[in-house]
Amino acid sequence: MELHLVQEEFTDYLKKIENYNEAINVMYWDLRTGAPKNGAEQRSNVISQLSSEVFEMTTSEKMEQYLTRLESEIGTGQLSEIVEKSVKECRKEYDLNCKIPKNEYAEYVKLCALSESAWEEAKDSGDFLTFQPYLEKIVEMKKKFIEYWGYTDKKYDTLLNFYEPGMTTKKLDEVFSKVRESLVPLVSKISNSGVSLQRDELFQPISKDIQKEVSENVLRKLGYNFQSGRLDETVHPFQITLNPGDVRVTTKYIEDNFMSALFGTIHECGHALYEQNLSANLIGTPLCSGASMGIHESQSLFFENMIGRSLEFWETQYEELKAQTGEFFKDLTVEEFYQAINHSEPSYIRIEADECTYPLHIMVRYEIEKELFDGDLQVKDLPKVWNEKMEKYLGIVPSNNREGVLQDVHWSGGDFGYFPSYALGAMYAAQFKHKMKQDLPNYEQLLKSGELHQIVNWLTLHIHQYGKLKKPSELLIDITGEDLNVKYFIDYLEEKYSKLYKLV
Amino acid sequence: MELHLVQEEFTDYLKKIENYNEAINVMYWDLRTGAPKNGAEQRSNVISQLSSEVFEMTTSEKMEQYLTRLESEIGTGQLSEIVEKSVKECRKEYDLNCKIPKNEYAEYVKLCALSESAWEEAKDSGDFLTFQPYLEKIVEMKKKFIEYWGYTDKKYDTLLNFYEPGMTTKKLDEVFSKVRESLVPLVSKISNSGVSLQRDELFQPISKDIQKEVSENVLRKLGYNFQSGRLDETVHPFQITLNPGDVRVTTKYIEDNFMSALFGTIHECGHALYEQNLSANLIGTPLCSGASMGIHESQSLFFENMIGRSLEFWETQYEELKAQTGEFFKDLTVEEFYQAINHSEPSYIRIEADECTYPLHIMVRYEIEKELFDGDLQVKDLPKVWNEKMEKYLGIVPSNNREGVLQDVHWSGGDFGYFPSYALGAMYAAQFKHKMKQDLPNYEQLLKSGELHQIVNWLTLHIHQYGKLKKPSELLIDITGEDLNVKYFIDYLEEKYSKLYKLV
CATH class of the missing domain: 1.10.1370.30 (Neurolysin; domain 3)
Structure with a gap:
């Protein structure tokens, strides 16, 4: 097929995907802004049907054909910039979803669902031990997935890249340590300033x-x-x-x-x-x-x-x-x-932290994630390490895991590599x-x-x-x-x- | 394929169609309850994509195969009542859409769009003549469609059936004339009662x-x-x-x-x-x-x-x-x-009429529709006939077409046979x-x-x-x-x- 026709077809194919995504997002917005609860179960069937169709389209043989054909033209000046970059974006998505054996991915999705429930319970009780086995399994599977996806220097870099294209552990280490060097003393000076801003x-x-x-x-x-x-x-x-x-x-x-x-x-x-x-x-x-x-x-x-x-x-x-x-x-x-x-x-809770202390909350998480994937840190040691880092960076130690290591939902759903973006945003x-x-x-x-x-x-x-x-x-x-x-x-x-x- | 598997597949197929319809309806609701106007054009792309997929599914070869296979089992007791009646419903829809040659249907859809705009203008000005050629063409095409769809006694019956399964001109003539015999004198007595309910x-x-x-x-x-x-x-x-x-x-x-x-x-x-x-x-x-x-x-x-x-x-x-x-x-x-x-x-306007005079508004429309499809009534004579019937049934004559024959949108979109349902509802x-x-x-x-x-x-x-x-x-x-x-x-x-x- 002629290249311009492939480009056209590919463009239509992408439009269709984005149209489905728009429909899904309307339903998602609707569910969160006052949809009656009795209709929610059937609504989730609709969302899940459309979502699997999007998944199929982004991982189809057809998509692979488009990508292979169009990738061979990248850099030749034959493709518009939008098509060229769309191809790259789609390839990322395709590889992300296709490199993992289907059965392992299904197992992982199931694990995440169980893990999120386990996290909710653990968060309520503050008992990390009940959550620990789930988190261990998630980290283990995620490490395996990184092998499938591939990595160059650090395993964790692969995860960072999902949220922050081009970001590396090396770069983050550098910027975060610089920020920390200034911010830890600043926060400490504020605490010791004797000034309390009335609110x-x-x-x-x-x-x-x-x-x-x-x-x-x-x-x-x-x-x-x-x-x-x-x-x-x-x-x-x-x-x-x-x-x-x-x-x-x-x-x-x-x-x-x-x-x-x-x-x-x-x-x-x-x-x-x-x-x-x-x-x-x-x-x-x-x-x-x-x-x-x-x-x-x-x-x-x-x-x-x-x-x-x-x-x-x-x-x-x-x-x-x-x-x-x-x-x-x-x-x-x-x-x-x-x-x-x-x-x-x-303060203990990240989402309530002010702009000055917030990056330090992120660094606690970043250090832990990095060590979990490329270092020797074991999941079982997370509560201890968490509290140590909180004391080192913020000068306070949470009295329980609810206000500590269990406060965020991210890890229970396998979302490692996400936290640094919050701090990068401010920078x-x-x-x-x-x-x-x-x-x-x-x-x-x-x-x-x-x-x-x-x-x-x-x-x-x-x-x-x-x-x-x-x-x-x-x-x-x-x-x-x-x-x-x-x-x-x-x-x-x-x-x-x-x-x-x-x-x- | 074994019958129970066909039933299962068919049921899943229908679920998928209904799921799409639910997504379309959420977007439709959203558009009408406060969606921002700048997003409406792209949203209509999404709705139209999903709508054409529903159309394709209800008119697909696969649907035809399901229907043919399952229809052969109707009455054998092998099908559940729900499947049996779903088959009949789907067949109706399939025939409705598939019996008309695609190019004629496309022409008709285009005509309706133009006709609705023409109606809007005509309604504003009260000038029936500008709308007349569109309406003539619509009636002409609709008559041709009825030939494709088929009819037994009256052509208009085919149209009635879309909205009121089993309804016939014969039955409606009977019930409407009986109602009219009582209602025309009742409305007249109310007018002459000298009583005016204060509101x-x-x-x-x-x-x-x-x-x-x-x-x-x-x-x-x-x-x-x-x-x-x-x-x-x-x-x-x-x-x-x-x-x-x-x-x-x-x-x-x-x-x-x-x-x-x-x-x-x-x-x-x-x-x-x-x-x-x-x-x-x-x-x-x-x-x-x-x-x-x-x-x-x-x-x-x-x-x-x-x-x-x-x-x-x-x-x-x-x-x-x-x-x-x-x-x-x-x-x-x-x-x-x-x-x-x-x-x-x-009063002149149907949608503002009270429960007592309302059925008479419907009968004006019914008589006209009936005569258009099975009698000698010409579109050009509609304003005259409209006013005559208004005088006969309600004792009043609109002074212009805006308050008369041009008041309803229905005919401009080809919706003939719809009006009687409004009156049937009350009965x-x-x-x-x-x-x-x-x-x-x-x-x-x-x-x-x-x-x-x-x-x-x-x-x-x-x-x-x-x-x-x-x-x-x-x-x-x-x-x-x-x-x-x-x-x-x-x-x-x-x-x-x-x-x-x-x-x-």
Whole structure:
């Protein structure tokens, strides 16, 4: 068949896959935003039917034929960039799914389901021993899978690559240790500063209706397009893309914790802006999403922390917030409000940690994962190692496994290599921000005046539009002229928190 | 292949089709309840892809093989009732789609799209002439299709059968003329009674929030299960079944027309109860829906008019309604409220007509459709004939085509044979109600005490659970011992409206 016809057929084939994915995502969104419970079981049959059809299409003989044919043309200039990169993306997915013998994969899926239940029980009781055999088996199978998938230097690198293309243990060791060298002393100085940023007033009850209005308003302010999205309430906030014209966010309203919805919304808004601003050319291809987990997280964290927790942003927004919430913040100046939302303190639970201590939580997990796959660490020793690292990095030791090694769901589902992306996001964000401030010398002024569109435009121009057309390190180099450099992140934190906590 | 294996395969095949339909319906619901507009175009690609796959599956060679094989076993006792009736349902669908040459069908689909746009324009301007050529072509093609599909006595019977299995022109002529004989004089007597039921107080503004609360409350009262459904707001109210555990209703809140949402909700609730109470055995088969359009409408109209517009129902509910709506109905006694919601008066627009004049609107359309397909009526004469019949049946003549022959969308999309079901629903409902009152001698008391579950149970036992397992006339005969008998409907209307309008 002629090459241009193969390209056309392949493109149609990918569109079909993405259409199925859109249908699945609509049903998934629906299930989480108020679908009646009695219909959920049958609904899951529908989702699972469509999901297996997607799986079949991505692993079919037909796909293999397309890939083999088109791969032979890569680099010849005969393929469009989108087709070329789609081929690479599909190959990754194909290999991921096809290199593992079917029976072993089925066994693994079953194991993960059992393991997640075991983890839930263990988490409730705090008894690691009941979870340990499942986790041991998962690690064992995952190691076997890595052999099938193949690896060059470190086994763990193969896992990292699923979430952060191009990332290696070597690179992470380097950046994480640098960050740690600065962050451990910084966190310790904050603890010993004698300064405690008052935030009691943030925990007064505010009605859901008001919180909703505030969330909608802040989304609009940040440039979220309600013609291409909607805001709903769910138990856990999330962002989901049905297509670039339908990018939805959800948040959670807690009456006596106003900040939860506010910063949850801003965080998801960062993800959503990325997806709303993807180039329309990418629709119907596997490139129509963020470059990586970490790059995606860089956008949510940039908006949540660097904008949403900046003094400049609140200098104009605070009066409106005060007006919307009535008498709520009447005793708090904007500076006090800024201090309150930047309270930092070592804590046990990762998802509740502040921006300053958060990366250290990730490093505890990273060190453990690395040692499990390429070192001598045994699953049975996890609770002990966890607590040791918590003490070393954060200066605190959880009194039980619930607040310690059992707190996250990830490992029970086999999701190793995922955690580092959370921390990488913050580092990427700081590096992008540093460059953005050079390109937009009036950056602070833009924040102060609430005119954020120039900032969003910058992100769209340099990051959003490309989707998966560029790898994380390509983005970094193209934008900032260098690969990941944690200096910017360290500088950002040291500057911000030294001021907040009056450190010398 | 062994028969039991064929049955199993066929059943799985049907499940797959129904799963696709569920996915399509979720997306359809989503589009109508607040999906952002920028994503709608790509979403329609997804819906159309899944729809064509459903079409392919229902018209595939494989389907034909299943049907041929299983049809040879019908009546041998080798097939389960569900499989046997599913085969018949699928055959109907298969023939419907496969007997027409593909190119003619494609031409027809295109024509309908153009015709609907032409109708919209014509409706705005009131100029029938611009719509006329489209309608002529549609009638012409439809006549040709009827030749392909085949017919015995009347061509129009083939069309009737799509919506009301077993219904014929002969039967409809009989029942409609009987109803007309009583209803035309009744409507005239009402007009000349000198009584005008006051309803001004129904048009005071009531906030959307209150209306929503009232709608939710009335749904609960009528036995709608919120664990198996949800209520949303849309431009046009509808009921949609995703699966029997997820049966959704929507309504429309108009601030200064409180009754619109109230009776819209009750109407859709009648449809929803039918679907929520279908037997779980039918899930995944084409039988998992109402027996016919008319039987479905009998349920919505039973609840809307016979319960929702009865004095007995409001005797307990009215106090609660008054409390929910604050001072709104303070000057209205329950009897006055009952009178207000049963105001009857000839009017031009079918969808705004009251229960007494409504059937006459349908008969205007029925007579025209019948004559178009089996008589000498020409499309060009429709406006004239329409107005003549309006005057004859309802005593009024629309002053323009917008309020006359151009008011309904149905014909522009080729939906001939659909209208009679609306009127049949009311007649079925009255016949069921008559029998129900024999089975439940305390029927009025149940209404008065607000204990509706016995009524819903009766409907479930005799109607809802069967889905499409029984044809409309089977249901009528099994339940009431006779086929459609319009005496019950006439008696119901004469009794109710003679009292309301003090007719002698």
